[in-house]
Structure formats: C-alpha cells, structure tokens
Amino acid sequence: MAPIPQPRASTVQAIYRAYEAANEHYDSLGISVGEIGNECDRALYYNLRWVSEPEEIDGRKLSIFRTGDRWEEVLVSDLERIGVEVFGQQDRIRLADGHIRGKCDGKAMGVVEAPRTIHLCEFKSSNDKGFKEIVKQRCKEARPTHYGQCQMGMHYFGLTRCLYLVVNKNDDARYAERIEYDAEWCIRQIARCERIIFNDAPPARLSEDPEFFKCRFCKHRDVCHGGAMPRVTCRSCIHASPERGGDAAWSCSRWAKPLAIDEQKAACPAHLYLPHLIDGEQIDCSEEEEWIEYRMRNGTVWRDGAAANDNTDTAA
Ligand code: SF4
Ligand code: SF4
Structure with a gap:
C-alpha cells in the first residue's frame, strides 16, 4: 500500500502562495x-x-x-x-x-x-x-x-x-x-x-497527433488539437493586424486606429474571431451585421459576432 503523503507545513504553503501572489502574468x-x-x-x-x-x-x-x-x-x-x-x-x-x-x-x-x-x-x-x-x-x-x-x-x-x-x-x-x-x-x-507574424492563418502543426510528445507538453494543445476557443483579445480578432514600421505596433481596421497594449488585452464588443482560429467550417456571414456562422466539428452551428447575442447552438 502506498504511504500516505505528509501534509505540507503551513509555513511552506504560505511561502509558495506569496510567490504566486507576486507573480505577474504577462x-x-x-x-x-x-x-x-x-x-x-x-x-x-x-x-x-x-x-x-x-x-x-x-x-x-x-x-x-x-x-x-x-x-x-x-x-x-x-x-x-x-x-x-x-x-x-x-x-x-x-x-x-x-x-x-x-x-x-x-x-x-x-x-x-x-x-x-x-x-x-x-x-x-x-x-x-x-x-x-x-x-x-x-x-x-x-x-x-x-x-x-x-x-x-x-x-x-x-x-x-x-x-x-x-x-x-x-x-x-x-x-x-x-x-x-x-x-x-x-x-x-x-x-x-x-x-508567422504577418499572416492571419496559423502555420501547419508540428504534428497532427495530439499525443505527440511535444504536443502533450505544449500550452496550446487545447486550442490546437482540442477545439478549445481562443482567448478574446484583439490578437484573435479578424480586424487586428500587426504593423510594419513601429515597435510591435498593432492596429484595428474596424475602428481605424492603432491599438495600445491594454486595449488589445481588453478587446471590444465588436470582436470577431479570425475564422482560422475556429474549430469549424465557415458557412455564412453578414458584413453589415458583423457576424460569421460556423458548422463546428461536433456538428452544431455557431454564430460569432456582435449581432449574435441571442445565438444558440443548434443541432445540425
Ligand atoms: S500542440 Fe503545440 S507543439 Fe503541437 S502542433 Fe500545436 S502548437 Fe505545435
Ligand atoms: S474590433 Fe475590437 S476587438 Fe477587434 S481589433 Fe478592433 S478593437 Fe480589437
């Protein structure tokens, strides 16, 4: 029978938590x-x-x-x-x-x-x-x-x-x-x-097998192989582009303006995913109403976009 692990001392736990609290995610x-x-x-x-x-x-x-x-x-x-x-x-x-x-x-x-x-x-x-x-x-x-x-x-x-x-x-x-x-x-x-930078579409995968050892340890595995939704930031939006001639500058074509870093992290209600990032096939869209509809890999239909507030997944 495996030995029961000793509980970690509260002091040690507190030290680890303090490191975690001070860590800035960026x-x-x-x-x-x-x-x-x-x-x-x-x-x-x-x-x-x-x-x-x-x-x-x-x-x-x-x-x-x-x-x-x-x-x-x-x-x-x-x-x-x-x-x-x-x-x-x-x-x-x-x-x-x-x-x-x-x-x-x-x-x-x-x-x-x-x-x-x-x-x-x-x-x-x-x-x-x-x-x-x-x-x-x-x-x-x-x-x-x-x-x-x-x-x-x-x-x-x-x-x-x-x-x-x-x-x-x-x-x-x-x-x-x-x-x-x-x-x-x-x-x-x-x-x-x-x-890689100046292309909207993701490059080819290193491996198509999610169990490939490098994919198993990759932090993007869920999005890359598992169909997980990417984070909502300007960087995943169809309207954002990296720019030449600045210092890591990005701009938004929807609002015709440069994007500060905080804006990029926050995104805006007009966010629309880059279709390449969605685990489904694009089947319809409306430029005026700003939405894109997809048939997802699991067969449901999903509409992305500002006019899609009442969207519901529907069985195919
Ligand atoms: S899971 Fe990571 S390592 Fe594997 S193909 Fe995708 S991005 Fe590359
Ligand atoms: S539309 Fe909104 S989310 Fe998309 S790039 Fe512009 S500011 Fe960012």
Whole structure:
C-alpha cells in the first residue's frame, strides 16, 4: 500500500502562495528570442496571438526562477573575478519591427580564449540532468532555444561570438562554450518569424497527433488539437493586424486606429474571431451585421459576432 503523503507545513504553503501572489502574468508583445528555437511554427503564432490563458506557475517553480536570476548575478561576478569586463546587461533586442524581441544577459570583453573579441553573454543555470546533456551534446543540440537566443543576440548587436555559460545547480560545476555567429541561420529564422507574424492563418502543426510528445507538453494543445476557443483579445480578432514600421505596433481596421497594449488585452464588443482560429467550417456571414456562422466539428452551428447575442447552438 502506498504511504500516505505528509501534509505540507503551513509555513511552506504560505511561502509558495506569496510567490504566486507576486507573480505577474504577462503576454509577450511579440515573438520572444527565447522561443525562436522552438521548431513548431504554430506554437509561435499562438503565442503571438495570445490564444491560450497565461500558465499558472506554482510557487515552488517560481522560486526556482528566482534562484536562476541569482545564479546569473553569480556568473557575472565569476567573470569579473577573472578580469572579464561585463557590460550591456538587459540591453534590448528588437527585430522585425519590434515583433521579435528580447533582452541580452550582457556583453563581455576580456574572455580568456579571445580577450580582444566582444562576446555576447548568455547565462543559464541547470539541474544535474540538463547540465550533463548540455556538456555532452553542446548548446545547439541540447538546448535549441538557448542557441536561438545566442544567435539572435549576436545578429542584433553585430557580434560574432557568444559566451554561453552554464552552472550546474546541484554541484556548482561550470560549463562554457563559445558559439560562433551563423548569419544564414539568423536570416532564415527572421524570415520564418515574419511569415508567422504577418499572416492571419496559423502555420501547419508540428504534428497532427495530439499525443505527440511535444504536443502533450505544449500550452496550446487545447486550442490546437482540442477545439478549445481562443482567448478574446484583439490578437484573435479578424480586424487586428500587426504593423510594419513601429515597435510591435498593432492596429484595428474596424475602428481605424492603432491599438495600445491594454486595449488589445481588453478587446471590444465588436470582436470577431479570425475564422482560422475556429474549430469549424465557415458557412455564412453578414458584413453589415458583423457576424460569421460556423458548422463546428461536433456538428452544431455557431454564430460569432456582435449581432449574435441571442445565438444558440443548434443541432445540425
Ligand atoms: S500542440 Fe503541437 S502542433 Fe500545436 S502548437 Fe503545440 S507543439 Fe505545435
Ligand atoms: S474590433 Fe475590437 S476587438 Fe477587434 S481589433 Fe478592433 S478593437 Fe480589437
């Protein structure tokens, strides 16, 4: 018989709850450089369009993130201890008119292997298992998302080398890898992101099988494979478009105006889902009354739109 788990002490529960209360949920304004290594185009599109609710992260995991922040400070002081100058921490990265965005961990001068070359810095902390994978397979293969961050940072700041420095949280071992800038890789990834950003339709799925292991761990699985309704924000509305020439600017064709971030999150009563986001076939619409009707995958008929207040699902 399995042992009965010990109840968690109230003090520990209170600490976790405090981390959760202080955690701010936020939606990324664009495609984060940390996501570019994700091979699923559709996941990037869904992130950009805010289709899923922000993830609820438990207090213990949030504490792990804070520990990661502290490790970053330790790695900077490690470098300074050996005479490396670290500067430009948190400098912003903006590409594709601000729709690709992020921050760098810093830049370094005086790196032991090449003291006269400015390196981008990418600092990570990892558990023992992850650390061993990184040491064995190196960054590109073991952590493609970290590799993407390194490459995009070098591309934006015009650097040719990145110092990828990782600490093993279990035993304090350090791993350093100098990553070379790959211009072709970066140009391909920026073009890929622009296709995702400036296209209303979701790109192809990574897999059509919801049980595919990457889909099982994807936060968009319910919308992508399960027919769940996306969140109602401007980013899921047929009238909203990402704009060129600003810093992650979006506009609304319905009201002919630019959209501030708070407006995008709130949406408005004229919200009308992008038909590509609905798990059904479009069967009718009225431009004057602003509604679109769908035959849903389960056979019911559903009308979306401002004039659809009295709509009821009807059996097909
Ligand atoms: S569920 Fe799978 S196919 Fe869909 S967005 Fe996530 S990873 Fe991509
Ligand atoms: S119609 Fe409303 S919900 Fe749609 S983009 Fe414009 S402001 Fe946003």
